[in-house]
Amino acid sequence: MPPDSGQARAVVDAVLPVVDGGRFAVKRVVGEPLAVEAHVITDGHDQLRVMLQWQAEGGALHETEMQHLVNDVWQASFTPQAIGRGFYRVEAWVDHFHSWRHELLRRVDDEDIRIAALVGAELLEQAAQRAGAGAGEGPAGDGRHLAEWAAQLRQGAATQPFDGPQLKALALDELLARVADRHPDRSLAVRSADLPLQVDRERARFSTWYELFPRSAGTEPGRHGTFADVEARLPYVAEMGFDVLYFPPIHPIGRDKRKGRNNALDAQPGDVGSPWAIGAAEGGHESILPELGTLEDFRRLVGKAREHGIEIALDIAFQCAPDHPWVKSHPQWFRWRPDGTVQYAENPPKKYQDIYPFNFETEDWRGLWSALKGVFDHWIAQGVHIFRVDNPHTKAFPFWEWCVTEIKREHPQVLFLAEAFTRPKVMHRLAKLGYSQSYTYFTWRNTKQELTEYFTELSQGPGKDYFRPNAWPNTPDILNEHLHGGGRPIFALRLVLAATLASSYGIYGPAYELMENAPRSPGSEEYLDSEKYQLRHWDLQRPDSLRQLIAQVNHIRRRNPALQQLQNLRFCHTDNEQLLAYTKRDAASGNTVLVVANLDTRNRQSGWVSLDLAALGLEPDARFHLHDLLSNQRFVWQGAHNFVILDPGQAPAHVFRVTQQLQGEQDFDHGL
Numbered sequence: 001m002p003p004d005s006g007q008a009r010a011v012v013d014a015v016l017p018v019v020d021g022g023r024f025a026v027k028r029v030v031g032e033p034l035a036v037e038a039h040v041i042t043d044g045h046d047q048l049r050v051m052l053q054w055q056a057e058g059g060a061l062h063e064t065e066m067q068h069l070v071n072d073v074w075q076a077s078f079t080p081q082a083i084g085r086g087f088y089r090v091e092a093w094v095d096h097f098h099s100w101r102h103e104l105l106r107r108v109d110d111e112d113i114r115i116a117a118l119v120g121a122e123l124l125e126q127a128a129q130r131a132g133a134g135a136g137e138g139p140a141g142d143g144r145h146l147a148e149w150a151a152q153l154r155q156g157a158a159t160q161p162f163d164g165p166q167l168k169a170l171a172l173d174e175l176l177a178r179v180a181d182r183h184p185d186r187s188l189a190v191r192s193a194d195l196p197l198q199v200d201r202e203r204a205r206f207s208t209w210y211e212l213f214p215r216s217a218g219t220e221p222g223r224h225g226t227f228a229d230v231e232a233r234l235p236y237v238a239e240m241g242f243d244v245l246y247f248p249p250i251h252p253i254g255r256d257k258r259k260g261r262n263n264a265l266d267a268q269p270g271d272v273g274s275p276w277a278i279g280a281a282e283g284g285h286e287s288i289l290p291e292l293g294t295l296e297d298f299r300r301l302v303g304k305a306r307e308h309g310i311e312i313a314l315d316i317a318f319q320c321a322p323d324h325p326w327v328k329s330h331p332q333w334f335r336w337r338p339d340g341t342v343q344y345a346e347n348p349p350k351k352y353q354d355i356y357p358f359n360f361e362t363e364d365w366r367g368l369w370s371a372l373k374g375v376f377d378h379w380i381a382q383g384v385h386i387f388r389v390d391n392p393h394t395k396a397f398p399f400w401e402w403c404v405t406e407i408k409r410e411h412p413q414v415l416f417l418a419e420a421f422t423r424p425k426v427m428h429r430l431a432k433l434g435y436s437q438s439y440t441y442f443t444w445r446n447t448k449q450e451l452t453e454y455f456t457e458l459s460q461g462p463g464k465d466y467f468r469p470n471a472w473p474n475t476p477d478i479l480n481e482h483l484h485g486g487g488r489p490i491f492a493l494r495l496v497l498a499a500t501l502a503s504s505y506g507i508y509g510p511a512y513e514l515m516e517n518a519p520r521s522p523g524s525e526e527y528l529d530s531e532k533y534q535l536r537h538w539d540l541q542r543p544d545s546l547r548q549l550i551a552q553v554n555h556i557r558r559r560n561p562a563l564q565q566l567q568n569l570r571f572c573h574t575d576n577e578q579l580l581a582y583t584k585r586d587a588a589s590g591n592t593v594l595v596v597a598n599l600d601t602r603n604r605q606s607g608w609v610s611l612d613l614a615a616l617g618l619e620p621d622a623r624f625h626l627h628d629l630l631s632n633q634r635f636v637w638q639g640a641h642n643f644v645i646l647d648p649g650q651a652p653a654h655v656f657r658v659t660q661q662l663q664g665e666q667d668f669d670h671g672l
Helices: 096-105 110-132 142-158 164-171 174-181 227-239 295-307 325-329 365-381 397-410 424-432 448-460 488-501 547-559
Strands: 011-016 026-029 034-041 048-056 061-065 067-070 073-078 084-094 195-200 207-211 244-247 311-316 345-347 350-352 386-390 415-419 437-439 469-471 504-508 570-574 579-585 592-598 605-610 623-628 634-638 641-646 653-660
Touching: 011 084, 034 048, 034 084, 048 073, 061 073, 084 397, 096 110, 096 164, 096 174, 110 142, 110 164, 110 174, 142 164, 142 174, 227 244, 227 295, 227 547, 244 386, 295 311, 311 365, 365 397, 397 424, 415 424, 424 437, 448 488, 448 570, 448 579, 469 488, 488 504, 488 547, 488 579, 488 592, 488 653, 579 605, 592 641, 641 653
Parallel strands: 026 195, 207 244, 207 504, 244 311, 311 386, 386 415, 415 437, 437 469, 469 504
Antiparallel strands: 011 034, 034 073, 048 061, 048 084, 067 073, 084 195, 345 350, 570 579, 570 605, 579 592, 592 653, 605 641, 623 634, 623 653
């Protein structure tokens, strides 16, 4: 059977970016442009007009005209102004007025011009009717101007002697054409599908995380820390330049099957257990460990952190200790073994006897889903708007799609970080389902080739429109072998790499600034005397602390918008495998940063760095300034190829701000 109407001839063949054909949302933050490309075709030689349309949920529909680039590719961009869900789409039609003008440009025969003028007059009369009927946008006098133009064309076509060039010039009048463009005939326009867009606040793209255990914030060794102790530490965290302070679970810790120090199966008197073994007689996921303080103490801490420019982020771990109240009140939510016990969590050879996972295949899945979403709802009500979710890849994907979508619909400002060190496709699926940020493999990427390939994939690969990486050089679970026994050079290097490659990064402190590097056993990624199982007292005033370097790096990040993005990352060629070089440039401000890092933390390395000057907005053979923001040294380079020397005992890297040579400005010393 033929379609109801076969008159529409425009075809929107593709709209990019798109995630899984529009199944999932493209992500941006407020104020971040979304460049849209459309592949639009029609039969024959008629001219198309193509519009990019977008709308925030509950808002007005906006549109802008797309420009033809080449090979039937059209492009335009828009900048979302409000957080929340929305959509964008492309509308196209064969435009007879544009087609008429295009053909008229090539006509030279007087009779052809006369007939074309009459055709144009008819098109303009139709446009005048649309303008008069209010069908288009524009000044109220548009209809009159278009009607007068049509009348002039008719009169010119009837005038003797006939002046073809003069009539052609009248027909091609640019100012009047703009009036006609405001009132096109869109009756046969076609539209692409509405493509979903998720707009988050700016912190989803650019954030700086610091993780600490509140129970280890006590000022004396052996004393259990409290929220008040954390409050006293806020200036320390703020001075280092962090804007997100993240806590492991703050809930009551189970006593049944509690782990001892260094993950010992049998806890000794006084052992505090793992915060991820959630739930005890005092309550579960909506309760607070009494030793930390009260709910009112927590609310006060959230408010005080906000005064320091810091948001509190909570770890949400959907699992239970054996004595969590839900184990008794909702036994159907767990997987029971034939011997009458609950299947505890395992990741062979690791065993977590103190943790019971949920059974997402339970017949009471609706009850389970509702309860778990209620955990988020509870903490959102206490002022928490950022959540780091523990092991989301071990929970059902349909649950996350529903839960995250519902929460962001109700609370668009809420952000989710997926702690999923797992297979790439699983990590990407979680990002598609709505997670705002994702952990990465940065912890295990150390060589020049590994870092270049991985971050090129993150910044330029197919996930760039929905997967926002958050790079961590360490976590309470992961002391990478690269750090084992390492001193200041390796910790400084990994800090600079995480902070400048990724626009969001975090550290587990104070272990990081104090360079904690002893594994539980050779080759293990577990810390010796891990803070996961015991209180730790940290000497924050140690003279060898990295806190000053961390503060400097975070200050550099805040002052340079080029470092607050990821898709602008471009790697540069170096002739030394131990030298990694890359640039970031902010198109809006022109802010440009060049990083050259020495990956050899034991030896001085040197070599040539080759830059793409055009990509940096510089002319060939240009002289340009480099200000090393770490050392405060200043240099002048010329041309694309320049020489560097880096000594890891002095600095892990150069972090240059690049500016053009100014007329008459004094040269700084050459070379490095």
